[in-house]
Amino acid sequence: MKIMEFCKVLILLSVFWVSAGFAQPSKVLIVNSDNAVFRYGTIASEFKKVLQQNAYQWTEFNLNSHADAEAELKQLIQQENPVLIYCIGTKAYSLARNVASNKKLLFSAAINWRRLDIGEGTYGVANELSSAQEISLLRYFFPTIKNIGLLYNDKFSREYVETIKKDASALGINIINQPINDAQEIGDALNELLPKIDMFWIISDPVVLSSKASVQQIFQSAQQRKKPVYAYSDVFIEQGAVLAISADLATIGRQSASLALMVDKDKVPEGTVQNPAGSTVTLNKCALDALRLNFNQDALDSVNKIVECNK
Amino acid sequence: MKRILPVFFIFSVFITGSYWSAYSNVGSTIYFYNPETNINNFATLKTAFDTYLVNHGGYYFQPFDSRENFEAVIKEKKGDIYLLSSWHLKALQQKNVPLKIALVGTSKGNTMQRKVLSTKKDIADVSMLKNTVVAGAGSEEYIHSVLKQILGKEQEALLKDIKILIVPKDIDAIMAVGFGMASAAISAESGLDKLAMINPNQFRELHSLGFSEKDYLLVAATLKKPERQEAELLEVLRKMSEADAGGENLKLLGIDGWRAMQ
Incomplete structure (x- = not known):
């Protein structure tokens, strides 16, 4: 019991x-x-x-x-x-x-x-989006781009640049990378790099982006050589980047x-x-028009923000 | 004096007529809401369409990010033309909202599309989607409804064990599968064509587990038989693809032209 x-x-x-x-x-x-x-x-x-x-x-x-x-x-x-x-x-x-x-x-x-x-x-x-996501979306807008250049510091970004190169290569894009030790080397590095590339890619490297002057130098040199700049963040759109692709916060x-x-x-x-599953895209039509650079118009269905020239 | 009066009269009629003719369209607005995308581009849409429409008859464009607010303006009959997805149109028609299609959007010559459920090839059938994440662009209600249609009655019970991840656009949803953030994606078939173009390796890793029924792309609808002003606005909309700026605006909506419904 x-x-x-x-x-x-x-x-x-x-x-x-x-x-x-x-x-x-x-x-x-x-x-x-x-x-x-x-x-x-x-x-x-x-x-x-x-x-x-x-x-x-x-x-x-x-x-x-x-x-x-x-x-x-x-x-x-x-x-x-x-x-x-x-x-x-x-x-x-x-x-x-x-x-x-x-x-x-x-x-x-x-x-x-x-x-x-x-x-x-x-x-x-x-x-951050994976480099493969960024490159895939970049190809959507610019399907004919073959050679992309970037500056980086070996200590901070070597692994990331290796990943970018691998991902880009799988998609038939050639990454031409130029290491720099400090911001003083940016000018010479750009002189060497820009003639070889179709587009310059700004990556989040603390040495390359160490000051406003460094960023200005990149955009001025790219403009002189008529090379478009792609960036990982839309903060560079105002400076003249043609396209920025980043992760969607929501x-x-x-x-x-x-x-x-x-x-x-x-x-x-x-x-x-x-990696983040959603992306945010800003397209700078003003900069594209200035460079007379064509883009895939079908990709407009993926754009969050278009920047036109101030008239 | 006898000669001046008739001239003054004709001049007054001309001036007032022109005035009313020029301003009679003020306020004529196209209202837009699309639950098949989640891309936050409303400011760009508003600027681009307003710039075009104001210069082509003084019309305006108002995009919405909330279904409730969009349906409220339909209820109040505020708009002259409504741009919406055919899925949404059908839902409203079932609620006896008398919307009628005037124009259907086209993309590369097609007016119809179907949605596809894509996964990596190691997921052989839909039963393997239990306790997984399915990515899709659009409202959760819409993705849920498409998924339900694709799964069919036999597999409908799976829905409660599937988590839906809302992403901004189709290409994000499909790439989320390739990069391992989701097990499956709901997208338009054209989304897979895009992936084949921009990342062929990833495209080859995917296969389709099912398709929805075919449906129209975006539609332009009115609440009543279009009167003169609405007919004029529809004509402006129909001809948008003929101008560069208009064509670019349509691409922002994922279409490249309009076809009139008989």
Whole structure:
């Protein structure tokens, strides 16, 4: 009889725990480096929309509104016990990694994520499109371009340039790369490089882009030689880049949320870091017209923003 | 004095007539919303179309990023011509909104398109899409509806186990499969042609698991039989591809011309 009673209690307890587990929706902690920054805010907003559609709960922690962020974040994690911590920006990820290395972490908007301290149970969406994505889209606009040149510093960008060369070669494009040790070498390097190429590609290299003067020098030289400039960011459009292709922020937020849902269901291999799936394209028609450079007009269906000359 | 009065009268009629004729079109607007794309190019569309339309009869263009707001202006009969996807048009017609197609968009001579579900070749059939991410450009409701149609009754139950990732445009969705951000993509067939052109290696890695029914590309519709002003605006729209600037504007919408519906 005692055994029967014991079994009943056990069954009741099991039912209670199982139902309690199902009743509680999964909770995600969003740690934002600075929610006043537009890009971080956009990503967070799209991330939350997807969580809401999937009946997930979340708590937000913005580093910019806490005096002792580390201690308060630690306390919040203990209190909330989230299934996953979503970190927006490098600062948020670094802090979360310090205080909750045993938790599943998902990052996005971290510049050069390969330099982050990545552990087991870390997932992410990179900040930049892969070079293969960029080159594919570049070909959509300029199908006849064959030789693209770029400047880089070997210490900072060697691996990235090797990847670009490999990806470009697979698509029949020849990358002519010229290493520089410091910004003083830009002028001579451009004199050597520009005559050999159809287009110049500005990559995110801290030595090449060390100052405004360096950037101006690139655009002035390219203009003198009538060579178009392609850039990884639309901040260079104003300077005269003909095309800029970058990651779409809203998609990064949605993609991070999709990844979070899959991570929660253990459907993603540990350590998965994805490239952004969405792109934003800015086309500078004013610069194209000045160079009398034709582009594939069908590609206009993929343009977010067209820059015309001020009349 | 007798001679001056009739001249003054004719002059007044001419001036007022010209005035009203010139300004009678003010406010005539084309309203646009397309749930089959998610590209945020509204400012560019507005500038490009307004510049063209103002110079071709004083018309205006108003793009929408919200289905609710677009449907609200249809309800209030604010627009003269509405540009929308045929999927959306059918949905509105089912709700007894009396929209009628006046023009259908064309692309390389076609007025119809179908959507395709593409995956890498290691995904042999749709049942393998359980617990995966499917990328698509457009509203979530639209992608869900296309996916449901492609999966059919037999596989409809899979829908609840598929996560939809909304991306800005078709080419992003297809490349998301190639680069491993999604297991499958919903796109127009023409999207695959683009991929074949810009990244043939990736194109060769993909195959199609199913197709939707054929449907019109973008359509231009009116709520009633076009009167003179609407007919004039439709004619301006129909002839857009004949001018360089007009043709470029249509390309922003993913079409290259219009064909009148009989």
